[in-house]
Amino acid sequence: MAFTYYLAAFATVGMLFGSSALMSAHAQSKxxxxxxxxxxxxxxxxxxxxxxxxxxxxxxxxxxxxxxxxxxxxxxxxxxxxxxxxxxxxxxxxxxxxxxxxxxxxxxxxxxxxxxxxxxxxxxxxxxxxxxSNILAGEQAAEIAKKAMPKGGKCMGFVGLLGADNARERIQGFKQGLAGTGITLVDVRGDDIDQARAKSNVSDTLVADPNVTCLVGFYSYNTPQIYAALKEGGELGKITVVGFDGDPVTLGGVKEGSIAGTVVQQxxxxxxxxxxxxxxxxxxxxxSIPANGLDIIQTKIVDSSNVDAYVAEQKAMQ
CATH class of the missing domain: 3.40.50.2300 (Response regulator)
Structure with a gap:
Protein backbone atom coordinates (compact mmCIF):
# COMPACT_ATOMS: atom_id res chain seq x y z
CA MET A 1 0.00 0.00 0.00
CA ALA A 2 2.76 2.41 0.99
CA PHE A 3 4.69 1.63 -2.19
CA THR A 4 1.56 2.11 -4.27
CA TYR A 5 0.86 5.44 -2.50
CA TYR A 6 4.37 6.77 -3.07
CA LEU A 7 4.34 5.59 -6.67
CA ALA A 8 1.05 7.40 -7.26
CA ALA A 9 2.35 10.51 -5.50
CA PHE A 10 5.51 10.43 -7.58
CA ALA A 11 3.44 10.09 -10.76
CA THR A 12 1.26 13.00 -9.71
CA VAL A 13 4.28 15.20 -9.01
CA GLY A 14 5.76 14.14 -12.33
CA MET A 15 2.56 15.06 -14.14
CA LEU A 16 2.50 18.45 -12.40
CA PHE A 17 6.14 19.07 -13.16
CA GLY A 18 5.62 18.04 -16.76
CA SER A 19 2.56 20.25 -17.04
CA SER A 20 4.50 23.18 -15.57
CA ALA A 21 7.37 22.58 -17.97
CA LEU A 22 5.00 22.41 -20.90
CA MET A 23 3.32 25.63 -19.82
CA SER A 24 6.70 27.31 -19.50
CA ALA A 25 7.77 26.00 -22.89
CA HIS A 26 4.49 27.22 -24.38
CA ALA A 27 5.06 30.71 -22.93
CA GLN A 28 8.58 30.78 -24.31
CA SER A 29 7.42 29.49 -27.70
CA LYS A 30 5.06 32.41 -28.29
CA SER A 133 2.36 60.12 -45.73
CA ASN A 134 5.22 62.40 -44.75
CA ILE A 135 4.91 64.44 -47.93
CA LEU A 136 1.24 65.14 -47.15
CA ALA A 137 2.19 65.98 -43.56
CA GLY A 138 4.75 68.47 -44.85
CA GLU A 139 2.12 70.06 -47.07
CA GLN A 140 -0.19 70.37 -44.06
CA ALA A 141 2.60 72.11 -42.14
CA ALA A 142 2.86 74.55 -45.05
CA GLU A 143 -0.88 75.26 -44.71
CA ILE A 144 -0.29 76.29 -41.09
CA ALA A 145 2.55 78.60 -42.14
CA LYS A 146 0.56 80.19 -44.96
CA LYS A 147 -2.39 80.92 -42.68
CA ALA A 148 -0.13 82.41 -40.01
CA MET A 149 2.09 84.40 -42.44
CA PRO A 150 -0.10 85.88 -45.20
CA LYS A 151 2.56 88.50 -46.01
CA GLY A 152 5.33 85.91 -46.37
CA GLY A 153 8.58 85.38 -44.47
CA LYS A 154 11.71 83.28 -44.00
CA CYS A 155 11.52 79.90 -42.23
CA MET A 156 14.26 77.81 -40.66
CA GLY A 157 13.61 74.10 -40.18
CA PHE A 158 14.87 71.75 -37.45
CA VAL A 159 14.90 67.96 -37.55
CA GLY A 160 16.53 64.98 -35.91
CA LEU A 161 17.81 62.84 -38.77
CA LEU A 162 18.42 64.67 -42.03
CA GLY A 163 18.97 61.41 -43.92
CA ALA A 164 15.78 59.67 -42.80
CA ASP A 165 12.94 59.36 -45.30
CA ASN A 166 10.43 60.93 -42.93
CA ALA A 167 12.62 64.03 -42.60
CA ARG A 168 13.34 64.38 -46.32
CA GLU A 169 9.71 63.85 -47.28
CA ARG A 170 8.33 66.30 -44.71
CA ILE A 171 10.76 68.94 -45.93
CA GLN A 172 9.84 68.17 -49.53
CA GLY A 173 6.12 68.43 -48.74
CA PHE A 174 6.62 71.69 -46.84
CA LYS A 175 8.47 73.23 -49.78
CA GLN A 176 5.83 72.00 -52.22
CA GLY A 177 3.09 73.51 -50.07
CA LEU A 178 4.85 76.88 -50.04
CA ALA A 179 5.30 77.06 -53.81
CA GLY A 180 4.04 80.33 -55.24
CA THR A 181 3.89 82.08 -51.86
CA GLY A 182 6.13 84.66 -50.25
CA ILE A 183 7.32 82.13 -47.68
CA THR A 184 10.65 80.34 -48.11
CA LEU A 185 12.42 77.58 -46.19
CA VAL A 186 15.99 78.85 -46.12
CA ASP A 187 17.61 75.82 -44.46
CA VAL A 188 17.09 72.80 -42.18
CA ARG A 189 19.40 71.92 -39.30
CA GLY A 190 19.77 68.38 -37.96
CA ASP A 191 20.55 67.30 -34.40
CA ASP A 192 20.81 63.47 -34.55
CA ILE A 193 18.05 63.21 -31.91
CA ASP A 194 20.13 65.13 -29.38
CA GLN A 195 17.68 67.43 -27.65
CA ALA A 196 20.33 69.72 -26.19
CA ARG A 197 21.70 70.19 -29.68
CA ALA A 198 18.16 70.71 -31.00
CA LYS A 199 17.72 73.63 -28.62
CA SER A 200 21.14 75.14 -29.36
CA ASN A 201 20.38 74.96 -33.10
CA VAL A 202 17.41 77.24 -32.48
CA SER A 203 19.34 79.62 -30.24
CA ASP A 204 22.15 79.83 -32.81
CA THR A 205 19.64 80.64 -35.55
CA LEU A 206 18.11 83.48 -33.54
CA VAL A 207 21.55 85.07 -33.20
CA ALA A 208 22.86 84.32 -36.70
CA ASP A 209 19.84 85.35 -38.76
CA PRO A 210 17.47 87.93 -37.23
CA ASN A 211 15.52 87.99 -40.51
CA VAL A 212 14.09 84.52 -39.85
CA THR A 213 10.42 84.98 -38.97
CA CYS A 214 9.30 81.34 -38.81
CA LEU A 215 10.67 78.22 -37.12
CA VAL A 216 9.51 74.73 -38.12
CA GLY A 217 10.04 71.65 -35.95
CA PHE A 218 9.94 68.56 -38.18
CA TYR A 219 10.34 65.99 -35.35
CA SER A 220 8.18 65.67 -32.25
CA TYR A 221 10.75 67.06 -29.80
CA ASN A 222 11.95 69.88 -32.08
CA THR A 223 8.94 72.10 -31.41
CA PRO A 224 9.27 71.94 -27.59
CA GLN A 225 12.95 72.83 -27.97
CA ILE A 226 11.99 75.74 -30.25
CA TYR A 227 9.52 76.85 -27.59
CA ALA A 228 12.16 76.62 -24.84
CA ALA A 229 14.77 78.56 -26.86
CA LEU A 230 12.29 81.30 -27.77
CA LYS A 231 11.14 81.61 -24.18
CA GLU A 232 14.71 81.94 -22.92
CA GLY A 233 15.48 84.51 -25.60
CA GLY A 234 12.36 86.58 -24.91
CA GLU A 235 11.08 85.90 -28.43
CA LEU A 236 8.09 83.71 -27.62
CA GLY A 237 5.05 84.95 -29.52
CA LYS A 238 7.16 87.16 -31.82
CA ILE A 239 8.12 84.43 -34.31
CA THR A 240 5.76 82.04 -36.08
CA VAL A 241 6.22 78.45 -34.93
CA VAL A 242 4.97 75.42 -36.90
CA GLY A 243 5.15 72.04 -35.21
CA PHE A 244 4.92 68.32 -35.77
CA ASP A 245 3.16 65.90 -33.43
CA GLY A 246 1.39 66.32 -30.14
CA ASP A 247 3.99 66.84 -27.42
CA PRO A 248 2.30 68.42 -24.37
CA VAL A 249 4.54 71.50 -24.66
CA THR A 250 3.58 71.88 -28.30
CA LEU A 251 -0.13 71.50 -27.57
CA GLY A 252 0.16 73.98 -24.70
CA GLY A 253 1.81 76.47 -27.06
CA VAL A 254 -0.96 75.98 -29.61
CA LYS A 255 -3.57 76.59 -26.91
CA GLU A 256 -1.87 79.79 -25.67
CA GLY A 257 -1.24 81.06 -29.20
CA SER A 258 2.57 81.01 -29.23
CA ILE A 259 2.59 78.10 -31.70
CA ALA A 260 0.53 78.56 -34.87
CA GLY A 261 -0.35 74.89 -35.20
CA THR A 262 1.03 71.38 -35.41
CA VAL A 263 0.63 68.38 -37.69
CA VAL A 264 -0.19 65.31 -35.63
CA GLN A 265 0.45 61.70 -36.51
CA GLN A 266 -0.97 58.53 -35.01
CA SER A 288 -4.49 43.15 -44.86
CA ILE A 289 -1.28 43.85 -46.82
CA PRO A 290 -2.01 46.69 -49.31
CA ALA A 291 -1.22 45.91 -52.94
CA ASN A 292 1.19 48.86 -53.10
CA GLY A 293 2.76 48.01 -49.74
CA LEU A 294 1.60 51.29 -48.17
CA ASP A 295 -0.91 51.45 -45.32
CA ILE A 296 -1.29 55.22 -44.87
CA ILE A 297 -2.72 56.46 -41.58
CA GLN A 298 -3.84 60.06 -41.95
CA THR A 299 -2.25 63.07 -40.27
CA LYS A 300 -4.20 66.19 -39.36
CA ILE A 301 -3.70 69.81 -38.39
CA VAL A 302 -4.25 70.84 -34.78
CA ASP A 303 -4.61 74.56 -34.14
CA SER A 304 -6.45 76.79 -31.67
CA SER A 305 -9.81 75.74 -33.12
CA ASN A 306 -9.50 72.04 -32.23
CA VAL A 307 -6.63 71.65 -29.74
CA ASP A 308 -8.92 71.02 -26.75
CA ALA A 309 -10.85 68.34 -28.62
CA TYR A 310 -7.60 66.67 -29.71
CA VAL A 311 -6.20 66.63 -26.16
CA ALA A 312 -9.43 65.08 -24.86
CA GLU A 313 -9.33 62.46 -27.61
CA GLN A 314 -5.75 61.48 -26.74
CA LYS A 315 -6.55 61.18 -23.02
CA ALA A 316 -9.45 58.87 -23.82
CA MET A 317 -7.06 56.52 -25.65
CA GLN A 318 -4.72 56.10 -22.68
Missing part, protein backbone atom coordinates in the same frame (compact mmCIF):
# COMPACT_ATOMS: atom_id res chain seq x y z
CA UNK A 31 6.14 34.21 -31.46
CA UNK A 32 7.67 37.59 -30.61
CA UNK A 33 7.02 40.78 -32.62
CA UNK A 34 9.05 43.90 -31.86
CA UNK A 35 8.43 47.54 -32.70
CA UNK A 36 11.88 49.13 -33.16
CA UNK A 37 11.94 52.93 -32.75
CA UNK A 38 14.58 55.18 -34.33
CA UNK A 39 15.71 56.62 -30.99
CA UNK A 40 14.57 57.44 -27.48
CA UNK A 41 11.81 60.07 -27.50
CA UNK A 42 8.54 60.71 -25.65
CA UNK A 43 6.92 60.55 -29.07
CA UNK A 44 7.04 56.76 -28.87
CA UNK A 45 4.97 56.57 -25.68
CA UNK A 46 1.83 56.52 -27.81
CA UNK A 47 3.27 53.63 -29.83
CA UNK A 48 3.97 51.80 -26.58
CA UNK A 49 0.29 52.21 -25.68
CA UNK A 50 -0.62 50.81 -29.09
CA UNK A 51 1.61 47.79 -28.50
CA UNK A 52 -0.07 47.25 -25.13
CA UNK A 53 -3.53 47.40 -26.70
CA UNK A 54 -2.55 44.93 -29.41
CA UNK A 55 -1.07 42.59 -26.78
CA UNK A 56 -4.45 42.43 -25.03
CA UNK A 57 -5.96 41.16 -28.29
CA UNK A 58 -3.10 38.85 -29.29
CA UNK A 59 -2.46 36.59 -26.27
CA UNK A 60 -0.66 34.00 -28.40
CA UNK A 61 2.09 36.51 -29.23
CA UNK A 62 4.68 38.40 -27.24
CA UNK A 63 4.75 42.06 -28.30
CA UNK A 64 7.47 44.56 -27.42
CA UNK A 65 8.77 48.05 -28.21
CA UNK A 66 12.53 48.62 -28.12
CA UNK A 67 14.91 51.54 -28.71
CA UNK A 68 18.44 51.36 -30.14
CA UNK A 69 21.18 52.56 -27.77
CA UNK A 70 21.82 55.49 -30.12
CA UNK A 71 19.92 57.00 -33.03
CA UNK A 72 22.39 55.64 -35.57
CA UNK A 73 22.25 53.10 -38.38
CA UNK A 74 24.86 50.93 -36.66
CA UNK A 75 23.05 50.87 -33.33
CA UNK A 76 19.63 50.19 -34.86
CA UNK A 77 20.98 47.44 -37.11
CA UNK A 78 22.82 45.82 -34.19
CA UNK A 79 19.59 45.78 -32.18
CA UNK A 80 17.66 44.13 -35.00
CA UNK A 81 20.44 41.58 -35.61
CA UNK A 82 20.24 40.64 -31.94
CA UNK A 83 16.46 40.35 -32.09
CA UNK A 84 16.62 38.04 -35.09
CA UNK A 85 19.32 35.94 -33.40
CA UNK A 86 16.97 35.61 -30.42
CA UNK A 87 14.26 34.22 -32.68
CA UNK A 88 11.99 37.23 -33.13
CA UNK A 89 9.43 36.44 -35.82
CA UNK A 90 8.46 39.96 -36.87
CA UNK A 91 9.89 43.48 -36.72
CA UNK A 92 8.32 46.83 -37.54
CA UNK A 93 10.97 49.55 -37.65
CA UNK A 94 11.29 53.30 -38.08
CA UNK A 95 14.41 53.37 -40.24
CA UNK A 96 17.14 55.75 -39.07
CA UNK A 97 18.71 56.02 -42.53
CA UNK A 98 17.02 53.84 -45.18
CA UNK A 99 19.49 54.59 -47.96
CA UNK A 100 22.39 53.27 -45.91
CA UNK A 101 20.46 50.26 -44.58
CA UNK A 102 19.39 48.51 -47.79
CA UNK A 103 21.73 45.55 -47.46
CA UNK A 104 20.98 45.07 -43.76
CA UNK A 105 17.21 45.36 -44.23
CA UNK A 106 17.24 42.89 -47.12
CA UNK A 107 19.21 40.44 -44.99
CA UNK A 108 16.75 40.86 -42.12
CA UNK A 109 13.80 40.44 -44.49
CA UNK A 110 15.15 36.97 -45.32
CA UNK A 111 15.15 36.04 -41.62
CA UNK A 112 12.03 37.65 -40.17
CA UNK A 113 8.82 39.38 -41.28
CA UNK A 114 10.09 42.93 -41.78
CA UNK A 115 7.74 45.92 -41.87
CA UNK A 116 8.49 49.65 -41.65
CA UNK A 117 6.76 52.56 -39.96
CA UNK A 118 7.27 56.32 -39.62
CA UNK A 119 10.34 56.32 -41.90
CA UNK A 120 9.99 53.91 -44.81
CA UNK A 121 12.62 51.95 -46.73
CA UNK A 122 10.72 51.28 -49.96
CA UNK A 123 13.80 50.18 -51.90
CA UNK A 124 14.27 47.19 -49.59
CA UNK A 125 12.47 43.86 -49.29
CA UNK A 126 10.30 45.05 -46.41
CA UNK A 127 6.77 43.68 -46.66
CA UNK A 128 4.79 46.87 -46.05
CA UNK A 129 4.92 50.37 -44.58
CA UNK A 130 2.39 51.42 -41.91
CA UNK A 131 2.41 55.11 -41.08
CA UNK A 132 1.93 58.65 -42.29
CA UNK A 267 1.89 56.39 -33.63
CA UNK A 268 -0.65 54.59 -31.42
CA UNK A 269 -2.36 53.31 -34.56
CA UNK A 270 0.93 52.50 -36.28
CA UNK A 271 1.81 50.16 -33.42
CA UNK A 272 -1.67 48.77 -32.79
CA UNK A 273 -2.54 48.11 -36.42
CA UNK A 274 1.02 47.13 -37.29
CA UNK A 275 1.20 44.43 -34.63
CA UNK A 276 -2.13 42.98 -35.74
CA UNK A 277 -1.09 43.04 -39.40
CA UNK A 278 2.19 41.26 -38.66
CA UNK A 279 0.48 38.66 -36.44
CA UNK A 280 -2.00 37.90 -39.23
CA UNK A 281 0.84 37.73 -41.75
CA UNK A 282 2.71 35.21 -39.60
CA UNK A 283 -0.40 33.04 -39.61
CA UNK A 284 -0.46 33.14 -43.40
CA UNK A 285 -3.17 35.78 -43.74
CA UNK A 286 -1.93 38.43 -46.18
CA UNK A 287 -5.31 40.00 -46.84
Missing amino acids: PTIVFVANGASDFWKAAQAGVKKAQSELPDYKLELQYPDQATVASQNALMDNLVSAGVKGIIVSAVDPKNSTGEFDKLAGQTALFTTDSDAPQTKRIAYIGS PYEWAYQGMKMIAAYLKGDKS
Whole structure:
Protein backbone atom coordinates (compact mmCIF):
# COMPACT_ATOMS: atom_id res chain seq x y z
CA MET A 1 0.00 0.00 0.00
CA ALA A 2 2.76 2.41 0.99
CA PHE A 3 4.69 1.63 -2.19
CA THR A 4 1.56 2.11 -4.27
CA TYR A 5 0.86 5.44 -2.50
CA TYR A 6 4.37 6.77 -3.07
CA LEU A 7 4.34 5.59 -6.67
CA ALA A 8 1.05 7.40 -7.26
CA ALA A 9 2.35 10.51 -5.50
CA PHE A 10 5.51 10.43 -7.58
CA ALA A 11 3.44 10.09 -10.76
CA THR A 12 1.26 13.00 -9.71
CA VAL A 13 4.28 15.20 -9.01
CA GLY A 14 5.76 14.14 -12.33
CA MET A 15 2.56 15.06 -14.14
CA LEU A 16 2.50 18.45 -12.40
CA PHE A 17 6.14 19.07 -13.16
CA GLY A 18 5.62 18.04 -16.76
CA SER A 19 2.56 20.25 -17.04
CA SER A 20 4.50 23.18 -15.57
CA ALA A 21 7.37 22.58 -17.97
CA LEU A 22 5.00 22.41 -20.90
CA MET A 23 3.32 25.63 -19.82
CA SER A 24 6.70 27.31 -19.50
CA ALA A 25 7.77 26.00 -22.89
CA HIS A 26 4.49 27.22 -24.38
CA ALA A 27 5.06 30.71 -22.93
CA GLN A 28 8.58 30.78 -24.31
CA SER A 29 7.42 29.49 -27.70
CA LYS A 30 5.06 32.41 -28.29
CA PRO A 31 6.14 34.21 -31.46
CA THR A 32 7.67 37.59 -30.61
CA ILE A 33 7.02 40.78 -32.62
CA VAL A 34 9.05 43.90 -31.86
CA PHE A 35 8.43 47.54 -32.70
CA VAL A 36 11.88 49.13 -33.16
CA ALA A 37 11.94 52.93 -32.75
CA ASN A 38 14.58 55.18 -34.33
CA GLY A 39 15.71 56.62 -30.99
CA ALA A 40 14.57 57.44 -27.48
CA SER A 41 11.81 60.07 -27.50
CA ASP A 42 8.54 60.71 -25.65
CA PHE A 43 6.92 60.55 -29.07
CA TRP A 44 7.04 56.76 -28.87
CA LYS A 45 4.97 56.57 -25.68
CA ALA A 46 1.83 56.52 -27.81
CA ALA A 47 3.27 53.63 -29.83
CA GLN A 48 3.97 51.80 -26.58
CA ALA A 49 0.29 52.21 -25.68
CA GLY A 50 -0.62 50.81 -29.09
CA VAL A 51 1.61 47.79 -28.50
CA LYS A 52 -0.07 47.25 -25.13
CA LYS A 53 -3.53 47.40 -26.70
CA ALA A 54 -2.55 44.93 -29.41
CA GLN A 55 -1.07 42.59 -26.78
CA SER A 56 -4.45 42.43 -25.03
CA GLU A 57 -5.96 41.16 -28.29
CA LEU A 58 -3.10 38.85 -29.29
CA PRO A 59 -2.46 36.59 -26.27
CA ASP A 60 -0.66 34.00 -28.40
CA TYR A 61 2.09 36.51 -29.23
CA LYS A 62 4.68 38.40 -27.24
CA LEU A 63 4.75 42.06 -28.30
CA GLU A 64 7.47 44.56 -27.42
CA LEU A 65 8.77 48.05 -28.21
CA GLN A 66 12.53 48.62 -28.12
CA TYR A 67 14.91 51.54 -28.71
CA PRO A 68 18.44 51.36 -30.14
CA ASP A 69 21.18 52.56 -27.77
CA GLN A 70 21.82 55.49 -30.12
CA ALA A 71 19.92 57.00 -33.03
CA THR A 72 22.39 55.64 -35.57
CA VAL A 73 22.25 53.10 -38.38
CA ALA A 74 24.86 50.93 -36.66
CA SER A 75 23.05 50.87 -33.33
CA GLN A 76 19.63 50.19 -34.86
CA ASN A 77 20.98 47.44 -37.11
CA ALA A 78 22.82 45.82 -34.19
CA LEU A 79 19.59 45.78 -32.18
CA MET A 80 17.66 44.13 -35.00
CA ASP A 81 20.44 41.58 -35.61
CA ASN A 82 20.24 40.64 -31.94
CA LEU A 83 16.46 40.35 -32.09
CA VAL A 84 16.62 38.04 -35.09
CA SER A 85 19.32 35.94 -33.40
CA ALA A 86 16.97 35.61 -30.42
CA GLY A 87 14.26 34.22 -32.68
CA VAL A 88 11.99 37.23 -33.13
CA LYS A 89 9.43 36.44 -35.82
CA GLY A 90 8.46 39.96 -36.87
CA ILE A 91 9.89 43.48 -36.72
CA ILE A 92 8.32 46.83 -37.54
CA VAL A 93 10.97 49.55 -37.65
CA SER A 94 11.29 53.30 -38.08
CA ALA A 95 14.41 53.37 -40.24
CA VAL A 96 17.14 55.75 -39.07
CA ASP A 97 18.71 56.02 -42.53
CA PRO A 98 17.02 53.84 -45.18
CA LYS A 99 19.49 54.59 -47.96
CA ASN A 100 22.39 53.27 -45.91
CA SER A 101 20.46 50.26 -44.58
CA THR A 102 19.39 48.51 -47.79
CA GLY A 103 21.73 45.55 -47.46
CA GLU A 104 20.98 45.07 -43.76
CA PHE A 105 17.21 45.36 -44.23
CA ASP A 106 17.24 42.89 -47.12
CA LYS A 107 19.21 40.44 -44.99
CA LEU A 108 16.75 40.86 -42.12
CA ALA A 109 13.80 40.44 -44.49
CA GLY A 110 15.15 36.97 -45.32
CA GLN A 111 15.15 36.04 -41.62
CA THR A 112 12.03 37.65 -40.17
CA ALA A 113 8.82 39.38 -41.28
CA LEU A 114 10.09 42.93 -41.78
CA PHE A 115 7.74 45.92 -41.87
CA THR A 116 8.49 49.65 -41.65
CA THR A 117 6.76 52.56 -39.96
CA ASP A 118 7.27 56.32 -39.62
CA SER A 119 10.34 56.32 -41.90
CA ASP A 120 9.99 53.91 -44.81
CA ALA A 121 12.62 51.95 -46.73
CA PRO A 122 10.72 51.28 -49.96
CA GLN A 123 13.80 50.18 -51.90
CA THR A 124 14.27 47.19 -49.59
CA LYS A 125 12.47 43.86 -49.29
CA ARG A 126 10.30 45.05 -46.41
CA ILE A 127 6.77 43.68 -46.66
CA ALA A 128 4.79 46.87 -46.05
CA TYR A 129 4.92 50.37 -44.58
CA ILE A 130 2.39 51.42 -41.91
CA GLY A 131 2.41 55.11 -41.08
CA SER A 132 1.93 58.65 -42.29
CA SER A 133 2.36 60.12 -45.73
CA ASN A 134 5.22 62.40 -44.75
CA ILE A 135 4.91 64.44 -47.93
CA LEU A 136 1.24 65.14 -47.15
CA ALA A 137 2.19 65.98 -43.56
CA GLY A 138 4.75 68.47 -44.85
CA GLU A 139 2.12 70.06 -47.07
CA GLN A 140 -0.19 70.37 -44.06
CA ALA A 141 2.60 72.11 -42.14
CA ALA A 142 2.86 74.55 -45.05
CA GLU A 143 -0.88 75.26 -44.71
CA ILE A 144 -0.29 76.29 -41.09
CA ALA A 145 2.55 78.60 -42.14
CA LYS A 146 0.56 80.19 -44.96
CA LYS A 147 -2.39 80.92 -42.68
CA ALA A 148 -0.13 82.41 -40.01
CA MET A 149 2.09 84.40 -42.44
CA PRO A 150 -0.10 85.88 -45.20
CA LYS A 151 2.56 88.50 -46.01
CA GLY A 152 5.33 85.91 -46.37
CA GLY A 153 8.58 85.38 -44.47
CA LYS A 154 11.71 83.28 -44.00
CA CYS A 155 11.52 79.90 -42.23
CA MET A 156 14.26 77.81 -40.66
CA GLY A 157 13.61 74.10 -40.18
CA PHE A 158 14.87 71.75 -37.45
CA VAL A 159 14.90 67.96 -37.55
CA GLY A 160 16.53 64.98 -35.91
CA LEU A 161 17.81 62.84 -38.77
CA LEU A 162 18.42 64.67 -42.03
CA GLY A 163 18.97 61.41 -43.92
CA ALA A 164 15.78 59.67 -42.80
CA ASP A 165 12.94 59.36 -45.30
CA ASN A 166 10.43 60.93 -42.93
CA ALA A 167 12.62 64.03 -42.60
CA ARG A 168 13.34 64.38 -46.32
CA GLU A 169 9.71 63.85 -47.28
CA ARG A 170 8.33 66.30 -44.71
CA ILE A 171 10.76 68.94 -45.93
CA GLN A 172 9.84 68.17 -49.53
CA GLY A 173 6.12 68.43 -48.74
CA PHE A 174 6.62 71.69 -46.84
CA LYS A 175 8.47 73.23 -49.78
CA GLN A 176 5.83 72.00 -52.22
CA GLY A 177 3.09 73.51 -50.07
CA LEU A 178 4.85 76.88 -50.04
CA ALA A 179 5.30 77.06 -53.81
CA GLY A 180 4.04 80.33 -55.24
CA THR A 181 3.89 82.08 -51.86
CA GLY A 182 6.13 84.66 -50.25
CA ILE A 183 7.32 82.13 -47.68
CA THR A 184 10.65 80.34 -48.11
CA LEU A 185 12.42 77.58 -46.19
CA VAL A 186 15.99 78.85 -46.12
CA ASP A 187 17.61 75.82 -44.46
CA VAL A 188 17.09 72.80 -42.18
CA ARG A 189 19.40 71.92 -39.30
CA GLY A 190 19.77 68.38 -37.96
CA ASP A 191 20.55 67.30 -34.40
CA ASP A 192 20.81 63.47 -34.55
CA ILE A 193 18.05 63.21 -31.91
CA ASP A 194 20.13 65.13 -29.38
CA GLN A 195 17.68 67.43 -27.65
CA ALA A 196 20.33 69.72 -26.19
CA ARG A 197 21.70 70.19 -29.68
CA ALA A 198 18.16 70.71 -31.00
CA LYS A 199 17.72 73.63 -28.62
CA SER A 200 21.14 75.14 -29.36
CA ASN A 201 20.38 74.96 -33.10
CA VAL A 202 17.41 77.24 -32.48
CA SER A 203 19.34 79.62 -30.24
CA ASP A 204 22.15 79.83 -32.81
CA THR A 205 19.64 80.64 -35.55
CA LEU A 206 18.11 83.48 -33.54
CA VAL A 207 21.55 85.07 -33.20
CA ALA A 208 22.86 84.32 -36.70
CA ASP A 209 19.84 85.35 -38.76
CA PRO A 210 17.47 87.93 -37.23
CA ASN A 211 15.52 87.99 -40.51
CA VAL A 212 14.09 84.52 -39.85
CA THR A 213 10.42 84.98 -38.97
CA CYS A 214 9.30 81.34 -38.81
CA LEU A 215 10.67 78.22 -37.12
CA VAL A 216 9.51 74.73 -38.12
CA GLY A 217 10.04 71.65 -35.95
CA PHE A 218 9.94 68.56 -38.18
CA TYR A 219 10.34 65.99 -35.35
CA SER A 220 8.18 65.67 -32.25
CA TYR A 221 10.75 67.06 -29.80
CA ASN A 222 11.95 69.88 -32.08
CA THR A 223 8.94 72.10 -31.41
CA PRO A 224 9.27 71.94 -27.59
CA GLN A 225 12.95 72.83 -27.97
CA ILE A 226 11.99 75.74 -30.25
CA TYR A 227 9.52 76.85 -27.59
CA ALA A 228 12.16 76.62 -24.84
CA ALA A 229 14.77 78.56 -26.86
CA LEU A 230 12.29 81.30 -27.77
CA LYS A 231 11.14 81.61 -24.18
CA GLU A 232 14.71 81.94 -22.92
CA GLY A 233 15.48 84.51 -25.60
CA GLY A 234 12.36 86.58 -24.91
CA GLU A 235 11.08 85.90 -28.43
CA LEU A 236 8.09 83.71 -27.62
CA GLY A 237 5.05 84.95 -29.52
CA LYS A 238 7.16 87.16 -31.82
CA ILE A 239 8.12 84.43 -34.31
CA THR A 240 5.76 82.04 -36.08
CA VAL A 241 6.22 78.45 -34.93
CA VAL A 242 4.97 75.42 -36.90
CA GLY A 243 5.15 72.04 -35.21
CA PHE A 244 4.92 68.32 -35.77
CA ASP A 245 3.16 65.90 -33.43
CA GLY A 246 1.39 66.32 -30.14
CA ASP A 247 3.99 66.84 -27.42
CA PRO A 248 2.30 68.42 -24.37
CA VAL A 249 4.54 71.50 -24.66
CA THR A 250 3.58 71.88 -28.30
CA LEU A 251 -0.13 71.50 -27.57
CA GLY A 252 0.16 73.98 -24.70
CA GLY A 253 1.81 76.47 -27.06
CA VAL A 254 -0.96 75.98 -29.61
CA LYS A 255 -3.57 76.59 -26.91
CA GLU A 256 -1.87 79.79 -25.67
CA GLY A 257 -1.24 81.06 -29.20
CA SER A 258 2.57 81.01 -29.23
CA ILE A 259 2.59 78.10 -31.70
CA ALA A 260 0.53 78.56 -34.87
CA GLY A 261 -0.35 74.89 -35.20
CA THR A 262 1.03 71.38 -35.41
CA VAL A 263 0.63 68.38 -37.69
CA VAL A 264 -0.19 65.31 -35.63
CA GLN A 265 0.45 61.70 -36.51
CA GLN A 266 -0.97 58.53 -35.01
CA PRO A 267 1.89 56.39 -33.63
CA TYR A 268 -0.65 54.59 -31.42
CA GLU A 269 -2.36 53.31 -34.56
CA TRP A 270 0.93 52.50 -36.28
CA ALA A 271 1.81 50.16 -33.42
CA TYR A 272 -1.67 48.77 -32.79
CA GLN A 273 -2.54 48.11 -36.42
CA GLY A 274 1.02 47.13 -37.29
CA MET A 275 1.20 44.43 -34.63
CA LYS A 276 -2.13 42.98 -35.74
CA MET A 277 -1.09 43.04 -39.40
CA ILE A 278 2.19 41.26 -38.66
CA ALA A 279 0.48 38.66 -36.44
CA ALA A 280 -2.00 37.90 -39.23
CA TYR A 281 0.84 37.73 -41.75
CA LEU A 282 2.71 35.21 -39.60
CA LYS A 283 -0.40 33.04 -39.61
CA GLY A 284 -0.46 33.14 -43.40
CA ASP A 285 -3.17 35.78 -43.74
CA LYS A 286 -1.93 38.43 -46.18
CA SER A 287 -5.31 40.00 -46.84
CA SER A 288 -4.49 43.15 -44.86
CA ILE A 289 -1.28 43.85 -46.82
CA PRO A 290 -2.01 46.69 -49.31
CA ALA A 291 -1.22 45.91 -52.94
CA ASN A 292 1.19 48.86 -53.10
CA GLY A 293 2.76 48.01 -49.74
CA LEU A 294 1.60 51.29 -48.17
CA ASP A 295 -0.91 51.45 -45.32
CA ILE A 296 -1.29 55.22 -44.87
CA ILE A 297 -2.72 56.46 -41.58
CA GLN A 298 -3.84 60.06 -41.95
CA THR A 299 -2.25 63.07 -40.27
CA LYS A 300 -4.20 66.19 -39.36
CA ILE A 301 -3.70 69.81 -38.39
CA VAL A 302 -4.25 70.84 -34.78
CA ASP A 303 -4.61 74.56 -34.14
CA SER A 304 -6.45 76.79 -31.67
CA SER A 305 -9.81 75.74 -33.12
CA ASN A 306 -9.50 72.04 -32.23
CA VAL A 307 -6.63 71.65 -29.74
CA ASP A 308 -8.92 71.02 -26.75
CA ALA A 309 -10.85 68.34 -28.62
CA TYR A 310 -7.60 66.67 -29.71
CA VAL A 311 -6.20 66.63 -26.16
CA ALA A 312 -9.43 65.08 -24.86
CA GLU A 313 -9.33 62.46 -27.61
CA GLN A 314 -5.75 61.48 -26.74
CA LYS A 315 -6.55 61.18 -23.02
CA ALA A 316 -9.45 58.87 -23.82
CA MET A 317 -7.06 56.52 -25.65
CA GLN A 318 -4.72 56.10 -22.68
